[in-house]
Each structure stands twice: as structure tokens, then as C-alpha cells.
Amino acid sequence: MKHLLDIGHLGAAQIHHLLDLTDHMVEINQRPMPKVPALRGKTVVNLFFEDSTRTRTSFDTAARRLSADVMNFAVSSSSVNKGESLRDTIETITAMGVDAFVVRHASSGAPQQITKWTTASIVNAGDGWHQHPTQALLDCYTIRTRLGRTTGFDGLHIAIVGDIAHSRVARSNVQAFTALGARVTLVAPPTLLPADITGWPVAVSHHLDALIGEADVVYLLRMQRERMRDALVPSLREYTTLYGLTPARAARLQPHALVMHPGPMNRGVEMAVDPAELPGSTVLHQVTNGVAVRMAVLFELLGSGSEMTTDAVATAGTPETGTRS
């Protein structure tokens, strides 16, 4: 695997492989000194054209725990604001000697375009409304561990609720969840669904109440305020009434059901209960697993070629001396 751009490029076997690798990374992260030399000498550049402290920090932590050198490149401090093109930016940084770019961009497809201008690996850290593959992998890992689903998601019913149309998380997760065998229902008003989802392996519902008692996973998406300006919903209040996780709906969840959210949450909007009071809330697990999944991805792309077995990571030896990242 050279790049991670799109969950749709992965098959079930590759997703399982990355999740198996994540198990090892979780183990590393639980060590007193959570650091291995697997990517020593490799340089990873976090190239964030769109603000995202949490995703950048997660990738940053993941790279450092594998002993990679990390450069952070944020758009606000870059020459992009001086009119430099995306291509020139990429070619310039590549010339410094880089093994991987972790790219977040507000434009769908930008990470894929970048692959034409560099020999380095590209990890898509979220592009427009298109894809957020590491989010999908960490969500799969969270479901797999919380529901004990090591071999796949056959028989699981996952409801993805909210603004599907403008969500890269939804697009990636539909592909990942269904690749692993889950049954997925998109729950949203028609205005928040993509214009044409012919061929998507999903069901569609406009009634959260009809599903809330039978879903194994309820995945809430962030509801953005500007959607009201575009006449996609009348008000946040009405959105919460129809599609929010209210106390009444939370009470109808199955005992084992998970409540997931990619963050950051709008408390009182899509998450109209305190997640701390939900036994099935996975919000903080998702964050924790995010670091391990991103370690797995970086290792898969950069770790001494594909010959290295997953066992090699576990024994990649001796934790380095020095401070924690």
C-alpha cells in the first residue's frame, strides 16, 4: 500500500489487516514507555490546509510513537497565503526529503491530486466532503473491540444519523462498515442526503424513532449551523426534535448499543444527552483508538516495506529511552 486516500480502495481483507495491526499498536500504547523505533529516520509531514487540532495532534502523536520525525505545516503560517500553488508547496517540501504527507484539505480530491507531484506516501486526513479514511478505520476498530467483533460486522445494524451530504465521515464509514458486513441505514431528512445514492449499499430512513430501538450502533454526525442558511433544515431545535439523540431516544437504545460521534460534538443538538451518562458512548474510545489506528496506517505505508510482519512491530523492540511524545 503506497497511499491511503479512500476507504473504497481497500477491501475487507486490507481493513482487517490494518485493524489487526492496530491491536499491536494499542499494546504499544499501553506500555510504560509507549514508543518503538519502527519508523526511525522517516519523516512525516502533517500538511493541514484546514484547521483540525484533534486530527493533527492524533497523527503527530502516532508518528512520534513510531519514532518518525514530524514536521507540522499549517496553512496559516505557510506560503500558500502568499499565492503559492498546491503543486509548488508539495514539490518544495518533497525536495526537503519526506516519506509521507498527512493531508487535510477543504477540497474534495486534493490528497489524490497531490499524489501526482510527489514520490512520498499520502495519507488522507480528511478532504472536503469526500473521505476521512483513518476516521473510518478507528470507528471500525472501536466497534470491533467494544462489541467483540474481531471477524467482521455480519448481522450488525448501524444507523448513521445526520448530515450525510456534507460528511466525509459518512462516506468513508458507509464503505468501511458495509465492507466488513454490517447493514447500514442512513437517517436524515432528504435535504441532508446526497443527491443521488444509487448503488450505495445502504437503506435510508427519515425516522430515527423507527430505528433507535433496534440499531446496534447509532453514529451521530456533527450538525453545522450554516445548513440553516441553505434551507436544508428549518432550525437546530427542529433538527434535534427529529434527529437528535434526546433522553427519550437514549432510553430506547438496546443495552449493548453503541453511541458514536466523530467529534467535535454539538452538545444539545445532535447529542442532546450527556454522553458521560450513556453506557454505550464511545466518544473518548474513538479518540484513543485514533492514535493506534494512525500508527498502524503509518507503519503499513512506511514501515520497512511490506515484508515486515505485524509481529515485527510488537517486538520492534526495545522502547526508546527518552521522554514520551
Added chain:
Amino acid sequence: MTSLLIINGTVLDQQGERKADVAVADGSIVAVGADLRRDPSFAEAIVLEADGCIVSPGFVDLHVHLREPGREDAETIETGSRAAALGGFTAVVAMPNTEPPQDSLPTIEFVRSQAIRAGLCEVSPAGCITLGRAGEQLAPLGELAAAGVTLFTDDGNGVQDPALMRRALEYAKPLGITLAQHCEVASLTKGAVMHEGSCCSHLGLPGWPSIAEELMVHRDIELCRLTGAAVHFLHLSTVRSVELVRAAKAAGLPVTAEATPHHFTLTDEMLRGFDAVYKVNPPLRTIDDIEAIKQGLRDGTIDAIATDHAPHPPEAKEAPLDQAPPGMLGLETALALALCELDMPLADVIAALSWKPAAIARLDARHGRPVAVGEPANLAVFDPTAEWTVIPSKLASKSRNTPYAGRTLRGKVRHTIFAGTAVVIDGVAQR
């Protein structure tokens, strides 16, 4: 002026097809007939071999962006004229979205003078319908019409305000001009990057719905019915647009329409690789839309093939899709795409490239004329079977944004005669 002798070709024009040599002198056709080489009066003529070729009236492109004045980094009137000549065009209508826009006499005169300096084809500058193409106030339609401007459009923008469009049509009617509409209801295409459909939904890109075009086509058909003024529809791209225009023509309304080669050859699926060379406005649509455009051209609902030749420099097209400007090159590939893809009789293809657009642009006193003695010598000579491969760096346009790079096409212009001069000989521009 030196005379020209086009020999061994097959003449094809609105009067039919016949084997004939064509002699040109002093800007006009002076003889059409067999074995003109034997005629001693043409002994000094430059001989242009046309064996296996069609000799037809020169082509007329209703829709090109030559970028001058304002964006000479993308194209100039000279480079765009050269691309036109190599494509067999002897006249092009230059869209007015220049900087400054073509909404005043000095800008119009500048474009004309640059075209005359280049001397490769006639460039007929279109005027703006509204000042600055801003959609707020009428441009000086009467003043520009008096100076010979025949086609007006805000291309790139549709005229959004129905009251303004109604007044524009009413005002235009006695001026003997044609208003051409870029049909796009702007509030339905905010931020749009590509056709709204399954592909855009998958890629997570903002969609440009077909209805945004169709609503304005429908509105302007009704305004045409109300005012009786001629309306020309630019670059139609959807099934319903074609149906609406077909019905309007059946009702006898003075509407005309054009379609581009890319809208009858490429679909929105091309965007799956996120290459902005495929971004264009209106966007590439679906296979059903392509079939409707082809059918519209075959049955005459769509009168003309126009290229919407829209050069952009490489760095502009290397931007993320939502930031890259829309548009693609078209002048040098139009004939071949029409011949390869349309499944239409050759005479109908030439009609859609030549005399029908000439009439819409009101250039038909000089262009799209029959190949007959006394007519102005604006001619295209092309080999309909010659195969060639599109190599962007070999195109005459200053830009490289062709979506057909690497494609092998059939049909190539061999000679182009503009105002009696051979501006292209054996596929090579002469100036």
C-alpha cells in the same frame, strides 16, 4: 493577390456534393469545375492538393473565449485565431467575458483590430447584454449593434433577473441582433463543481443540477414567446433542455441552440480522478444527456456545434477542483469529434459547423456561403478519414487544457482559406 487552386477534392456545401477543383483569387471564388489546372489563367496559382478531402464552406464557431484583453497568459487573439484556423474555422464569435468585458465600443474595436493583425480568421466580438456582465443594467446594445455587433451574451453568467431579460429582449428586437443565454440559475449552483448526480454524490463535490439550466431555458422560451425576439441558447447540456427547445421550435418560436463537442462525448464519470481538466460549465453530464444532445443535433433541434473553447494555464487547472476555473480547449478537436461521435451525414455535420452557426451569428454574408463563383473564399479543406493523436503540446492554443490528450481521432483539417488566403496548408498554420 496570389491565386489558389484547390485540386482533386470533393466539394460539399448546402447545394450538395460534387467532385470539383476550386480556384480562388482576390478573396473570392473565381472558378469551380473539373480540371482547372489546365486553365492557363491559373498557371501561377498556389496548388493545394485535396485528394480524398472535402472542400466545404469554412466553419463558424459561435462560442470561443480568446482571453484578450485581460488574460493573455491563457490565450491571445492571435494564438486563439491560429487554433481556429487549424480547426477549419474562418470565423469565431469571441465571448465578452474579457477584462475589461466587451461592453463598450473601444473594447470591441480593440478585439477586432487584434484579429485583423493576426489575420488568421474573422473574430466577431460578442457584446455583453448587461454592463460588466453584472446583470444589473443594460449594456449599450444599440450603440454596439450600430457598430456591427450581432450577438450579445453575458456568457459565464446567465441573466438572472427575469424583468431585465424581458426588457433586453424587447429592446433588442428591432436592432437585428441575437441575444444568447448562458442558462444557469445561480442560486441553484452555488459552489458547484460538477453535475449533480451519483458521481458527485460519491465524490463529495457540490453539484450543478440539470434543473438550474432547464429553468432558465424554460423561462427564456416563455420570454421569447412574449417578446418575439430571437434567443440563442448556448451550450445546452441536458435531456430536458433539448426537449424544451424542440417544443419551442415546433411552436414556431425564433429560438436556436448550440451544443459543444465535450457535451456529446464525455460524462461526469471523467471527474472520478479529480482532474480539473474535466471541470467545465455547464458540467459534463450523463450518458442519457449525451444521447439527447446527439439526437438534438441529428434532428436539428440543436442548430450548431460550438466549442466553448476556454483556455486556462496549467497552474490554474492544477488547483483543487473547487478552486480550478471551468473550461476546456475545443477549436482544434471539434471537427474530428463531430465526425467520430455523431453518426450524422457528413453534410449535416458541416451544416452544424458552418452555415447554420453563420446564420445565427449573422455572419452569413461572408461565411458559410456556398462554394460557388463570386462567393467570398472562406473555405475548409479536410480529410474525413485521416487519423491523428491529440498531443497537448502540439496544439496552437497557448494553453494545454484539452480533455482529449492522447486520444486518437479521425478527421483532420488540411487547408483553411480565409478571405482568399491559405492560412493553413497541409495542417500547418502559415502565419
